[in-house]
Amino acid sequence: MSTVEVKRETRPSLEVELAGMKLKNPVMSASGCFGWGEEYARFFDLNRMGALVGKAVTPRPRPGNPDVRIAETPAGMLNAIGLQNPGPEGFLNQILPRVRLLDLPVWVNVSANSLQEYVDLCDLLSQADGVSAIELNLSCPNVGRGGAEFCVVQEAVRETVSACRKVCRVPLIPKLSPNTTDVVALARAAEEAGADAVSLINTLVGMAIDIDRRRPVLGNQTGGLSGPAVKPIALRMVYEVSGAISIPVVGIGGIACWQDAVEFLMAGAAAVQVGTANFFNPTAIPEVIDGLENWLREKQIGDVREIIGVARQPKRR
Amino acid sequence: MSESIPIYRAEVLDHVEVAPEHFVMTLDAPEIAREARPGQFVMVRSLGTWDPLLPRAFSVYHADAEGGCIDIMYRQVGRGTGRLRLNEPGVHVQLWGPLGKPFQLADVEQVVLVGGGVGVPPIVFYAEYLDRLLAPVKVVALIGASTETFLVGIDHLQRANATVRVATDDGTAGHHGYVTQLLPEYLEDTPTAVYACGPMPMLAAVARITEAQGVPAELALEAPMACGVGACLGCTVPRREGGYARVCTDGPVFRPEEIAW
Numbered sequence: 001m002s003t004v005e006v007k008r009e010t011r012p013s014l015e016v017e018l019a020g021m022k023l024k025n026p027v028m029s030a031s032g033c034f035g036w037g038e039e040y041a042r043f044f045d046l047n048r049m050g051a052l053v054g055k056a057v058t059p060r061p062r063p064g065n066p067d068v069r070i071a072e073t074p075a076g077m078l079n080a081i082g083l084q085n086p087g088p089e090g091f092l093n094q095i096l097p098r099v100r101l102l103d104l105p106v107w108v109n110v111s112a113n114s115l116q117e118y119v120d121l122c123d124l125l126s127q128a129d130g131v132s133a134i135e136l137n138l139s140c141p142n143v144g145r146g147g148a149e150f151c152v153v154q155e156a157v158r159e160t161v162s163a164c165r166k167v168c169r170v171p172l173i174p175k176l177s178p179n180t181t182d183v184v185a186l187a188r189a190a191e192e193a194g195a196d197a198v199s200l201i202n203t204l205v206g207m208a209i210d211i212d213r214r215r216p217v218l219g220n221q222t223g224g225l226s227g228p229a230v231k232p233i234a235l236r237m238v239y240e241v242s243g244a245i246s247i248p249v250v251g252i253g254g255i256a257c258w259q260d261a262v263e264f265l266m267a268g269a270a271a272v273q274v275g276t277a278n279f280f281n282p283t284a285i286p287e288v289i290d291g292l293e294n295w296l297r298e299k300q301i302g303d304v305r306e307i308i309g310v311a312r313q314p315k316r317r
Numbered sequence: 318m319s320e321s322i323p324i325y326r327a328e329v330l331d332h333v334e335v336a337p338e339h340f341v342m343t344l345d346a347p348e349i350a351r352e353a354r355p356g357q358f359v360m361v362r363s364l365g366t367w368d369p370l371l372p373r374a375f376s377v378y379h380a381d382a383e384g385g386c387i388d389i390m391y392r393q394v395g396r397g398t399g400r401l402r403l404n405e406p407g408v409h410v411q412l413w414g415p416l417g418k419p420f421q422l423a424d425v426e427q428v429v430l431v432g433g434g435v436g437v438p439p440i441v442f443y444a445e446y447l448d449r450l451l452a453p454v455k456v457v458a459l460i461g462a463s464t465e466t467f468l469v470g471i472d473h474l475q476r477a478n479a480t481v482r483v484a485t486d487d488g489t490a491g492h493h494g495y496v497t498q499l500l501p502e503y504l505e506d507t508p509t510a511v512y513a514c515g516p517m518p519m520l521a522a523v524a525r526i527t528e529a530q531g532v533p534a535e536l537a538l539e540a541p542m543a544c545g546v547g548a549c550l551g552c553t554v555p556r557r558e559g560g561y562a563r564v565c566t567d568g569p570v571f572r573p574e575e576i577a578w
Contacts (some may be wrong), residue, residue: 043324
């Protein structure tokens with residue numbers, strides 16, 4: 001009797017653990033690029049994502065900036081939305097009751113203008129049932145004061161993270177700015193102050209000028225550059241930071257396809273966020289997840305964690 | 318949670334120049350052809366490039382539910398439409414929709430449609446839609462363009478049994494001046510509703526005229542968009558009551574009193 005050998009295709013594990021949270025895969029939405037998910041629930045099942053990161057919440061509702069708010073640039077876009085959001089009460093009463101029904105961790109991105117506001121917001125929001133983590137937006141370039149001030153000063157990062165850590169009941173994940181000469185120093189400060197992970201990068205400050213009107217295109221003059229154009233910079237920063245700190249790094253910046261996600265994981269990111277790609281391809285996130293899984297299977301890699309940081313390891317002889 | 322939005326790699330079935338710089342692209346999109354209503358739009362992105370990066374929003378020009386295809390019309394003006402022009406029949410583009418709120422037919426005896434420049438497509442679609450519905454209304458279409466050669470969609474409007482009047486900025490066809498100057502004479506006696514799409518100054522003029530006369534109106538706005546589905550908050554316009562409205566999901570069809578013109 002002959003036996004037929006059945007080639008078993010085992011399904012690779014995509015699960016990762018991040019700051020004590022179990023994620024079913026390392027792919028999540030980036031803040032400000034996914035609404036609160038309801039817009040994209042019409043394209044795919046949100047529960048497929050590793051985690052949902054919603055739009056920034058500020059101490060008071062913000063109407064946002066006057067137009068023009070976005071401008072297309074080569075392989076990228078500039079935005080100056082101005083953190084339009086309904087404030088903490090709007091978030092807790094209108095948004096959270098809906099998103100907490102999802103079967104995945106929900107991260108709230110928090111942005112403020114002063115240390116006390118950051119602390120108060122962390123205190124309030126981290127108590128809410130359904131908030132899995134706080135992403136501390138230390139880096140929004142589009143609000144007059146605030147975010148931008150906190151983003152580049154090591155001492156401010158240390159002080160803010162430390163104070164928020166004391167009141168925050170869930171994992172605290174500062175989101176770092178690339179608009180600095182030394183992102184590693186900011187990451188170290190965040191780690192020393194008790195951050196559970198860091199995420200990077202936020203947008204790079206940029207500009208476009210309308211040559212007919214002879215004025216900046218954006219109503220806010222400057223805006224945050226995102227999209228594939230920023231990926232090499234983001235990747236370099238994730239590579240450097242993940243080599244310098246021992247808490248997990250969440251990689252963000254121009255990820256538009258599964259190959260980009262693999263690059264960030266290899267650079268040392270424990271998970272990734274997909275941002276601008278959602279705008280130009282509403283099914284970008286499930287495509288990244290599927291592509292990652294197929295690639296792992298093809299390469300016979302049983303566990304996605306095997307590739308995290310491999311590009312950092314010395315080359316084998 | 319609302320219904321799902323069809324998203325395709327849609328085949329370009331036809332792609333023709335209908336006037337200088339103006340192109341009509343026919344896309345294979347059965348669900349969108351069935352579901353689209355006048356005033357709604359689709360997002361279209363050329364594949365195989367991230368430069369230009371963002372999709373472009375286009376009002377539906379024709380929807381052929383039986384044939385399973387839709388038409389969009391665009392004027393080639395920039396990098397996005399320049400790249401779009403290169404998608405020959407047989408090529409696929411990424412397409413999602415229909416998006417946004419459509420025109421709502423008011424209980425009136427006469428409908429006046431006002432279209433300016435590249436704002437003509439939803440006006441044509443609405444005229445065809447009303448004609449197909451055998452809606453018991455008289456349809457007048459006022460179409461404006463900078464010059465005669467840029468007047469588009471006139472034949473479609475006539476076939477849809479609309480009374481068509483045109484205006485050109487340079488006087489090469491019809492009324493010499495703005496299309497909105499033709500509007501007041503239709504608002505005298507018959508119970509009328511006005512539907513318009515075109516550049517913001519034209520829509521502001523329509524809003525001013527209809528509000529002054531107490532005539533119901535709906536205006537389809539255009540704005541550069543990144544996502545088209547309400548997530549990016551990039552396409553906002555100021556509301557009269559304060560704050561901002563998203564053109565993509567709160568519109569693109571608004572009543573005059575909703576917008577701070």
